[in-house]
Amino acid sequence: MRIWLALLTIATSLVAGQALALPDRIGRIWQLAQQGMAENLPPLEELKNRCGADAVCAAQRIVDVEPRAWLQRVPAPDTNRIRLQKRTASISRAEWRGGRRYIRLSYFGRMVQTELREALLPVAVKGGVPEVVLDLRCNSGGDVERMLSAAGLFTGPIEQALILKTAGSASRSLPITADHSPVFSGRLTVRIGPGTASSGEALAAVLKKFANARLIGSRTRGKSYSQQVIPVSQRWHLLYPQANLRVPGVDWENGLVPDVPRGETESACPDNGA
Amino acid sequence: MPSGFQQVQRSCAAIGMALGALILAGSGAQAHSPDGAANSDYLYVPNRASADVTIIDTSKDQVIGRVGVGNVPHQVTVSAAAGALIASNTEDNSLSIVDLETQQTAATLILDTEPEHMELSPDGMTLAVGNIAAGTVSLIDLQKNVETARIDGFFQPHNLTWNNAGSLVFAANLGANHISVVDTAKARIIREIPVGDPQMVAYRGSEADADFQGLINVTRSIDGKLGFAAHGESGQMAVIDLDRGELLRNLSVGARPWRAFATPDGKFMVVPRNGDKTVAIVDAVTQQTVATLPGAADMTGVNTDPSGRFAYVISRGDRKLVVLDLVQMRAHGEIALGGSPETGVTAPGSGKLYVALSSSNQVAVIDTATATLTGTIERVGEEPWGAYMVGAANYCH
Numbered sequence: 001m002r003i004w005l006a007l008l009t010i011a012t013s014l015v016a017g018q019a020l021a022l023p024d025r026i027g028r029i030w031q032l033a034q035q036g037m038a039e040n041l042p043p044l045e046e047l048k049n050r051c052g053a054d055a056v057c058a059a060q061r062i063v064d065v066e067p068r069a070w071l072q073r074v075p076a077p078d079t080n081r082i083r084l085q086k087r088t089a090s091i092s093r094a095e096w097r098g099g100r101r102y103i104r105l106s107y108f109g110r111m112v113q114t115e116l117r118e119a120l121l122p123v124a125v126k127g128g129v130p131e132v133v134l135d136l137r138c139n140s141g142g143d144v145e146r147m148l149s150a151a152g153l154f155t156g157p158i159e160q161a162l163i164l165k166t167a168g169s170a171s172r173s174l175p176i177t178a179d180h181s182p183v184f185s186g187r188l189t190v191r192i193g194p195g196t197a198s199s200g201e202a203l204a205a206v207l208k209k210f211a212n213a214r215l216i217g218s219r220t221r222g223k224s225y226s227q228q229v230i231p232v233s234q235r236w237h238l239l240y241p242q243a244n245l246r247v248p249g250v251d252w253e254n255g256l257v258p259d260v261p262r263g264e265t266e267s268a269c270p271d272n273g274a
Numbered sequence: 275m276p277s278g279f280q281q282v283q284r285s286c287a288a289i290g291m292a293l294g295a296l297i298l299a300g301s302g303a304q305a306h307s308p309d310g311a312a313n314s315d316y317l318y319v320p321n322r323a324s325a326d327v328t329i330i331d332t333s334k335d336q337v338i339g340r341v342g343v344g345n346v347p348h349q350v351t352v353s354a355a356a357g358a359l360i361a362s363n364t365e366d367n368s369l370s371i372v373d374l375e376t377q378q379t380a381a382t383l384i385l386d387t388e389p390e391h392m393e394l395s396p397d398g399m400t401l402a403v404g405n406i407a408a409g410t411v412s413l414i415d416l417q418k419n420v421e422t423a424r425i426d427g428f429f430q431p432h433n434l435t436w437n438n439a440g441s442l443v444f445a446a447n448l449g450a451n452h453i454s455v456v457d458t459a460k461a462r463i464i465r466e467i468p469v470g471d472p473q474m475v476a477y478r479g480s481e482a483d484a485d486f487q488g489l490i491n492v493t494r495s496i497d498g499k500l501g502f503a504a505h506g507e508s509g510q511m512a513v514i515d516l517d518r519g520e521l522l523r524n525l526s527v528g529a530r531p532w533r534a535f536a537t538p539d540g541k542f543m544v545v546p547r548n549g550d551k552t553v554a555i556v557d558a559v560t561q562q563t564v565a566t567l568p569g570a571a572d573m574t575g576v577n578t579d580p581s582g583r584f585a586y587v588i589s590r591g592d593r594k595l596v597v598l599d600l601v602q603m604r605a606h607g608e609i610a611l612g613g614s615p616e617t618g619v620t621a622p623g624s625g626k627l628y629v630a631l632s633s634s635n636q637v638a639v640i641d642t643a644t645a646t647l648t649g650t651i652e653r654v655g656e657e658p659w660g661a662y663m664v665g666a667a668n669y670c671h
Binding site: 023025028032074076077110111113114140141142143144145147149197198199202223225226227228229230231233234235237239242245 | 388406407408409427428429430447448449450451452454463465466468472473474475476477486487488507529530548549550551
């Protein structure tokens with residue numbers, strides 16, 4: 001009897017120890033989500049009661065009650081994309097148009113700063129009064145840090161480039177750091193339209209505020225919050241609303257209004273899909 | 275529907291596997307040393323498109339044989355303890371285990387979807403294999419040639435790293451922001467170590483971002499006590515106590531780090547930064563970045579000379595090696611390559627550096643004493659993908 005009791009005790013402690021040591025993935029997801037705009041976030045206990053240890057189930061429940069959240073299917077791992085370093089191009093067009101450098105920035109890919117720097121280089125070589133037209137009409141957003149690294153090529157370091165405000169009163173700022181030195185300081189025109197959204201709108205606002213950019217086009221989409229990418233499983237990421245974005249003195253909750261209105265439609269960028 | 279080329283590939287591989295591992299070259303040389311153990315002079319090169327592994331005698335820099343394995347071998351490793359050459363066949367979801375003594379296929383194990391990266395335990399008798407498309411890790415007993423466990427719960431497991439005791443395996447998750455710690459005795463994940471901050475995005479809609487790069491590798495310090503794990507999205511690098519499986523600290527290493535590579539003198543971690551085409555040199559002891567040196571496009575590997583003075587940074591984008599002087603902390607030169615470089619290995623004896631060139635079916639040979647390209651080994655196989663030597667600082671990309 002004593003032996004059985006001892007064995008039972010050992011077994012119980014082992015199971016308990018393993019259970020404690022196992023990754024609490026739902027707890028992690030909930031904890032990260034709670035750092036964002038969590039007014040609709042279900043209680044952790046409810047998620048665990050409903051889903052057990054099934055993280056995808058819990059993430060789906062979170063999406064069900066938070067309209068600004070969604071589950072994003074993770075593309076299958078692709079050797080050619082990841083290890084061959086192939087990537088989605090951020091710049092879909094860069095050319096001279098009537099003495100001005102026209103650059104269409106459609107995406108914030110992993111090499112956006114390098115691509116933009118290379119697209120701007122001919123301007124420095126050309127001399128005279130440089131002018132750049134940055135077309136964001138097809139830019140529907142993307143990685144916020146990469147967006148700021150692109151902005152830094154026009155602005156240089158900015159201590160408070162972007163303000164992030166969560167659902168409560170907390171806010172913090174994101175800088176454009178000192179390692180982003182400006183490569184262009186001439187006349188800058190930014191083209192915007194209804195296809196300009198999210199990080200695309202943030203970039204237009206940063207350039208208007210800190211690089212004296214002139215906005216031409218029509219009102220932008222008006223999507224002014226960021227999302228945090230929370231890995232849920234091998235197949236799914238949860239994008240959960242994190243913070244309202246604004247540039248000091250500029251917000252785009254109802255869309256950015258151009259300085260020079262010009263009729264634009266989203267069909268101006270048929271390759272939009274970034 | 276597979277293309278004709280793919281069908282030919284599959285047939286070739288099937289024949290190769292049915293007949294066992296064959297020595298195809300005419301020299302008749304054996305793929306093992308006289309005592310039957312793995313030969314430390316031999317270089318092993320997996321060829322993705324010809325479904326075989328080429329064996330090169332580095333004392334002569336000559337191909338001495340090609341061993342048939344499965345389709346699209348991604349990585350090869352040799353267990354001297356088990357007397358086995360092992361290839362992960364990504365296309366076939368299988369593992370080829372070749373007996374080095376008999377040169378026959380000892381076993382073909384069907385694993386989970388897309389086995390790619392693998393790492394031997396310190397005693398060489400257990401192999402951990404990441405099935406990247408399934409999100410699982412297999413443990414293989416090389417004494418019995420069986421899969422003893424298939425562990426779930428990873429996020430695109432990339433490179434795997436053992437601790438000195440062989441009790442823990444650290445899996446770098448390419449699709450997430452954490453390292454998974456596996457207790458090998460329990461065959462389960464016991465901990466997840468967060469690295470960096472989660473990516474912050476702002477999209478209009480549900481656009482997928484295929485450019486997400488989490489963790490590539492946990493790089494062991496030379497004494498094996500610490501692990502360095504660079505996180506691509508955040509530019510953070512975690513320092514991990516490998517004995518205890520615990521995070522010690524996170525440090526910033528800059529834009530889009532690929533992974534860390536240890537110098538053989540134990541002084542530095544060399545971290546290519548693909549975000550700005552530079553290379554961060556991190557003091558492995560103080561864990562501070564002590565220099566930022568010029569790199570090149572799409573860097574996927576770093577090798578050194580035996581002393582650790584010179585680092586050879588592989589640039590796939592520019593098809594060259596960037597040579598860095600880690601004493602002077604400056605660029606030392608560049609070596610142009612005739613094909614697309616994959617990974618390389620420095621021979622422990624001669625100090626020669628061998629780099630697989632996938633687009634030209636060659637292996638480049640570099641004299642690390644003079645930093646010069648001394649030649650190429652031709653007709654290695656189709657799409658050579660890496661280079662492996664017993665007792666060397668091997669890595670995979």
